[in-house]
Amino acid sequence: MDEIKINLVDSMLGNVLSRDVISRKGLKIAEKDTIINNFVKYELIKVDIQSIWIYYVSEFEQSYVEEGDYNNIKVCYEECIISLKEIFQDLAQEKTLKISILNHVAKLVYENINNIDCIIKYIREIRKYEYYEIYHSLNVSFYAMFIGKWSGMHSSEILDLIIGGLLHDIGKLRIPGHILNKKGKLTAEEFKIIKRHTTLGYSMLKNEINLNYDIKKSILMHHERLDGSGYPNGVTGDYIGEYAKIISIADIYDAMTTNRVYKNKINPFEAFQIFLETGMNMLESSKVNVFILNLSSHLLGVKLKLIDGEKFTKDLMVYMTRR
Helix, strand or coil: CEEEEEEHHHCCCCCEECCCEECCCCCEEECCCEECCHHHHHHHHHCCCCEEEEEECCHHHHHCCCHHHHHHHHHHHHHHHHHHHHHHHHHHCCCCCCHHHHHHHHHHHHCCCCCHHHHHHHHHHCCCCCCHHHHHHHHHHHHHHHHHHHCCCCHHHHHHHHHHHHHCCHHHHHCCHHHHCCCCCCCHHHHHHHHCHHHHHHHHHCCCCCCCHHHHHHHHHCCCCCCCCCCCCCCCHHHCCHHHHHHHHHHHHHHHCCCECCECCCCHHHHHHHHHHHHHHCCCHHHHHHHHHHHHHHHHCCCCECCCCCCCCCCCHHHHHCC
16 A cells, blocks of 8 residues: 655544654654544644654545445345335334344345445445435444454344344334434424434334344443443443444444434544544443444555544534434
8 A cells, every 4th residue: 555754734534654653762652553533643743743654545445346246235235225114114004023024134234244345335325315214224234243243243143233233223213204304403302202212112122022132122222321321221331232332333333424414424534533532431442443443444455553532522422312
């Protein structure tokens, strides 16, 4: 991969160091492959670093995937969307969950567990607002699957994660559309209604014998946070199931990097920075690290080292709540 030397002041969020940064006294200040964020940049400025070497990734390098593989992913993705629409429409009409169709979608997703580059490229190019919740649920299932894979989970657990991702927001079928898609700021009462989707989703499927308890728990708890700041019950730490912890990361990431009627998407590296700045005390840090480290390597073609996020204070709540 090519590299270029730039002035530190011209560096941008997401740039990656291609060489160690050495001070005038010969001390290593930052390691090669470190991702640049505000904290890193500030620390380098403090020790009077004037220029840095970064990886240069051309547009061709960033977006290149085999055309045949990409077309196969497109066909698979749209088949999943059609099936999910049927599932969601049935549940909206209080019909029984079609478990055979759900399992079919989960298997289609799982069959692409090694086609990460194609999936990431396709998801990033989606421009549709209509049926957002369905597209979002499918995206979350893919990202949750990747986290499960990168965490070394068993295939049966990954399939459960996929199903949990597909169903995590099913309770929003019971939330009025004018609130879900409101362009302006939610009132306190509207936000209270939005938060009910976790308990509503759990209530809809709690008696479904073909779904295991961990999947149902992920529907209920994917907005819970390790520090107790989440909902619906404000539980902490180990009380939150592992599937819920993983799906919450996938959920937040897709919400941040997808266009909505009330906000524009941000780029993946801005999302990574927000995770590091604020999310580490609320989310499972080991899973966040696994997600960022591996996903960034597919986005840039290099392995990135993570920076301690304890010094950052930006507010992440808009992404952690209204989705």
